[in-house]
Amino acid sequence: xxxxxxxxxxxxxxxxxxxxxxxxxxxxxxxxxxxxxxxxxxxxxxxxxxxxxxxxxxxxxxxxxxxxxxxxxxxxxxxxxxxxxxxxxxxxxxxxxxxxxxxxxxxxxxxxxxxxxxxxxxxxxxxxxxxxxxxxxxxxxxxxxxxxxxxxxxxxxxxxxxxxxxxxxxxxxxxxxxxxxxxxxxxxxxxxxxxxxxxxxxxxxxxxxxxxxxxxxxxxxxxxxxxxxxxxxxxxxxxxxxxxxxxxxxxxxxxxxxxxxxxxxxxxxxxxxxxxxxxxxxxxxxxxxxxxxxxxxxxxxxxxxxxxxxxxxxxxxxxxxxxxxxxxxxxxxxxxxxxxxxxxxxxxxxxxxxxxxxxxxxxxxxxxxxxxxxxxxxxxxxxxxxxxxxxxxxxxxxxxxxxxxxxxxxxxxxx
Amino acid sequence: xxxxxxxxxxxxxxxxxxxxxxxxxxxxxxxxxxxxxxxxxxxxxxxxxxxxxxxxxxxxxxxxxxxxxxxxxxxxxxxxxxxxxxxxxxxxxxxxxxxxxxxxxxxxxxxxxxxxxxxxxxxxxxxxxxxxxxxxxxxxxxxxxxxxxxxxxxxxxxxxxxxxxxxxxxxxxxxxxxxxxxxxxxxxxxxxxxxxxxxxxxxxxxxxxxxxxxxxxxxxxxxxxxxxxxxxxxxxxxxxxxxxxxxxxxxxxxxxxxxxxxxxxxxxxxxxxxxxxxxxxxxxxxxxxxxxxxxxxxxxxxxxxxxxxxxxxxxxxxxxxxxxxxxxxxxxxxxxxxxxxxxxxxxxxxxxxxxxxxxxxxxxxxxxxxxxxxxxxxxxxx
Numbered sequence: 001x002x003x004x005x006x007x008x009x010x011x012x013x014x015x016x017x018x019x020x021x022x023x024x025x026x027x028x029x030x031x032x033x034x035x036x037x038x039x040x041x042x043x044x045x046x047x048x049x050x051x052x053x054x055x056x057x058x059x060x061x062x063x064x065x066x067x068x069x070x071x072x073x074x075x076x077x078x079x080x081x082x083x084x085x086x087x088x089x090x091x092x093x094x095x096x097x098x099x100x101x102x103x104x105x106x107x108x109x110x111x112x113x114x115x116x117x118x119x120x121x122x123x124x125x126x127x128x129x130x131x132x133x134x135x136x137x138x139x140x141x142x143x144x145x146x147x148x149x150x151x152x153x154x155x156x157x158x159x160x161x162x163x164x165x166x167x168x169x170x171x172x173x174x175x176x177x178x179x180x181x182x183x184x185x186x187x188x189x190x191x192x193x194x195x196x197x198x199x200x201x202x203x204x205x206x207x208x209x210x211x212x213x214x215x216x217x218x219x220x221x222x223x224x225x226x227x228x229x230x231x232x233x234x235x236x237x238x239x240x241x242x243x244x245x246x247x248x249x250x251x252x253x254x255x256x257x258x259x260x261x262x263x264x265x266x267x268x269x270x271x272x273x274x275x276x277x278x279x280x281x282x283x284x285x286x287x288x289x290x291x292x293x294x295x296x297x298x299x300x301x302x303x304x305x306x307x308x309x310x311x312x313x314x315x316x317x318x319x320x321x322x323x324x325x326x327x328x329x330x331x332x333x334x335x336x337x338x339x340x341x342x343x344x345x346x347x348x349x350x351x352x353x354x355x356x357x358x359x360x361x362x363x364x365x366x367x368x369x370x371x372x373x374x375x376x377x378x379x380x381x382x383x384x385x386x387x388x389x390x391x392x393x394x395x396x397x398x399x400x401x402x403x404x405x406x407x408x409x410x411x412x413x414x415x
Numbered sequence: 416x417x418x419x420x421x422x423x424x425x426x427x428x429x430x431x432x433x434x435x436x437x438x439x440x441x442x443x444x445x446x447x448x449x450x451x452x453x454x455x456x457x458x459x460x461x462x463x464x465x466x467x468x469x470x471x472x473x474x475x476x477x478x479x480x481x482x483x484x485x486x487x488x489x490x491x492x493x494x495x496x497x498x499x500x501x502x503x504x505x506x507x508x509x510x511x512x513x514x515x516x517x518x519x520x521x522x523x524x525x526x527x528x529x530x531x532x533x534x535x536x537x538x539x540x541x542x543x544x545x546x547x548x549x550x551x552x553x554x555x556x557x558x559x560x561x562x563x564x565x566x567x568x569x570x571x572x573x574x575x576x577x578x579x580x581x582x583x584x585x586x587x588x589x590x591x592x593x594x595x596x597x598x599x600x601x602x603x604x605x606x607x608x609x610x611x612x613x614x615x616x617x618x619x620x621x622x623x624x625x626x627x628x629x630x631x632x633x634x635x636x637x638x639x640x641x642x643x644x645x646x647x648x649x650x651x652x653x654x655x656x657x658x659x660x661x662x663x664x665x666x667x668x669x670x671x672x673x674x675x676x677x678x679x680x681x682x683x684x685x686x687x688x689x690x691x692x693x694x695x696x697x698x699x700x701x702x703x704x705x706x707x708x709x710x711x712x713x714x715x716x717x718x719x720x721x722x723x724x725x726x727x728x729x730x731x732x733x734x735x736x737x738x739x740x741x742x743x744x745x746x747x748x749x750x751x752x753x754x755x756x757x758x759x760x761x762x763x764x765x766x767x768x769x770x771x772x773x774x775x776x777x778x779x780x781x782x783x784x785x786x787x788x789x790x791x792x793x794x795x796x797x
Contacts, residue, residue: 135784175595
């Protein structure tokens with residue numbers, strides 16, 4: 001029998017709050033995390049704002065050894081993981097098992113360490129790269145640190161899938177449970193704001209000067225963000241056995257690749273359409289049963305238009321409420337879809353749709369039912385989480401209220 | 416694990432471009448690919464400067480020259496391997512699909528560090544000139560999954576595209592991901608494997624870590640006297656398909672992938688985070704062999720690199736798990752290719768099994784730098 005995959009705990013590090021309660025409260029109140037960048041001087045680039053996680057003290061969440069060892073990205077991941085494990089009611093040592101795995105996503109991993117080492121090399125020569133610092137750089141260290149912290153002994157993997165990394169990780173983690181390879185998986189993604197990456201996005205012309213306005217006619221781009229979103233996924237049997245509360249079920253996910261352009265989405269939206277339809281199909285549902293869409297919604301001209309095209313193609317005339325919390329927490333790159341997955345599950349648990357702030361003038365190219373400026377309320381049994389990414393990646397994960405979906409075996413495929 | 420077919424092998428390596436060149440080189444003595452005067456970067460003579468690189472690498476004879484201008488070395492290696500693999504599998508001929516279609520074929524590949532060359536290039540512009548001068552057409556190269564993303568663009572692959580990063584084990588872990596996705600019907604064929612590109616940054620980093628071979632007279636993967644590894648580069652992408660479906664379309668099945676296992680062992684409190692676990696590899700091998708007749712295992716194709724810190728635990732785990740089987744070391748030919756290593760290990764196993772003198776079942780092993788380990792079982796087609 002294929003097990004259901006349940007979300008039993010969540011943790012968040014974001015510009016609008018640490019922990020799921022603070023994060024969610026900020027979202028529904030429409031509080032923006034955008035502020036002047038404090039971690040580096042961005043003045044020359046003409047863009048000085050980002051959704052930076054301020055006030056994060058690694059030592060509040062990590063041991064002294066972990067704090068000394070981990071880069072900012074791994075520290076975000078580990079802090080969010082600790083919150084998620086605590087939220088799931090798992091005691092210390094519960095994950096020291098061959099049946100416990102870690103699957104996390106990112107775009108760049110420890111970009112700060114890489115930048116530090118590279119800077120020393122460029123300015124002082126290669127011998128200035130410290131052998132004590134070098135082992136702290138690897139894009140996969142966030143998963144290793146997390147597995148090390150909890151003693152997980154199963155599969156430990158990092159999926160660098162750019163802005164879709166969270167959805168890739170959650171999808172793959174759910175596969176491990178459905179395939180019977182794990183009982184519990186810590187999954188999600190983390191990303192940190194870093195100077196070179198920020199400059200790159202500015203040079204691509206993707207960064208807005210003041211605010212991110214997804215789906216608005218006058219949108220001018222994204223605001224770069226950072227943070228981490230981590231979930232504890234469990235097989236239903238494992239969760240029931242220990243009396244855990246199920247927050248949601250991971251229903252299914254869809255993947256596609258545009259194969260079109262490294263940064264621009266393919267104009268017809270064929271890849272997004274495929275990923276969205278596949279996620280719904282693998283959950284054993286039809287498009288009519290989706291209640292809310294968490295948009296990728298970057299606030300860039302191309303993304304929002306293509307995403308709207310895909311939504312119309314899949315849902316037709318039905319106006320499914322859609323919101324982009326990137327208008328509040330910025331585009332957290334590799335962490336984006338993981339943090340937004342947490343928001344999706346909160347929507348399922350509260351019936352509240354977070355708002356898309358800055359939505360003033362509808363864009364005929366984005367003819368979708370935007371939850372504009374203030375939080376909405378409505379049916380929220382089935383929620384889809386969109387992500388589009390560098391490399392033409394399209395990934396959609398469907399979350400549902402526990403017991404809302406047919407059994408996995410009735411769905412007829414490994415979802 | 417449901418058996419999967421390897422129907423094509425795309426190899427872009429210092430041993431040659433293409434499957435036949437790779438196999439032929441593996442039949443000869445190791446060592447020929449290493450040079451002390453690399454063409455991919457310049458560095459002063461140094462006892463640790465001995466790498467296996469594709470000298471004067473030029474992808475144009477394989478993939479043409481249109482659109483290559485802004486691609487980095489890692490991307491170019493992968494593009495060559497992808498084109499060769501798809502053609503070898505009979506999925507494409509002269510660039511056009513002749514089996515499957517764009518929506519049926521995906522790619523899943525590993526890299527340990529992405530393009531350090533691209534990051535360094537842009538960092539230098541930002542720090543020595545001005546971040547406003549960053550070339551936006553080159554910026555995507557700094558993003559780890561870009562290189563694999565370009566494979567889908569060049570080859571019109573519209574099924575899933577995924578990058579795995581897990582250090583040296585990633586090339587085996589990519590097979591696991593591809594296998595789960597094939598089982599779930601997300602693609603009919605997945606180009607699977609890994610790559611790493613030679614760059615000065617990579618070499619300098621390993622040199623500074625003291626991990627490189629500086630005593631060529633005793634260098635040999637698995638030899639306890641050997642104290643360091645030698646870096647290599649390359650891309651290896653294999654077309655992985657459902658076994659029955661592959662036979663159904665009349666494809667040549669070069670090997671079957673029949674088992675995979677992965678495990679992690681946390682460091683003890685007294686240990687540094689960087690550690691190698693024999694226990695993790697022993698468990699990974701055990702998982703990989705579930706459902707496989709152990710008596711048929713005729714060799715281990717190891718990840719032994721010549722770096723004693725890694726080699727000791729790997730040798731111990733192989734001995735404990737597989738007994739007295741012959742242990743082969745592809746890195747003696749290729750060097751340490753990190754994210755590509757697992758895939759090159761699989762390709763080497765396929766080559767050695769194909770000649771019929773090495774039995775018919777190989778366990779490919781790999782250990783990571785932080786307590787992770789993976790194993791894959793490959794057998795000659797029945």
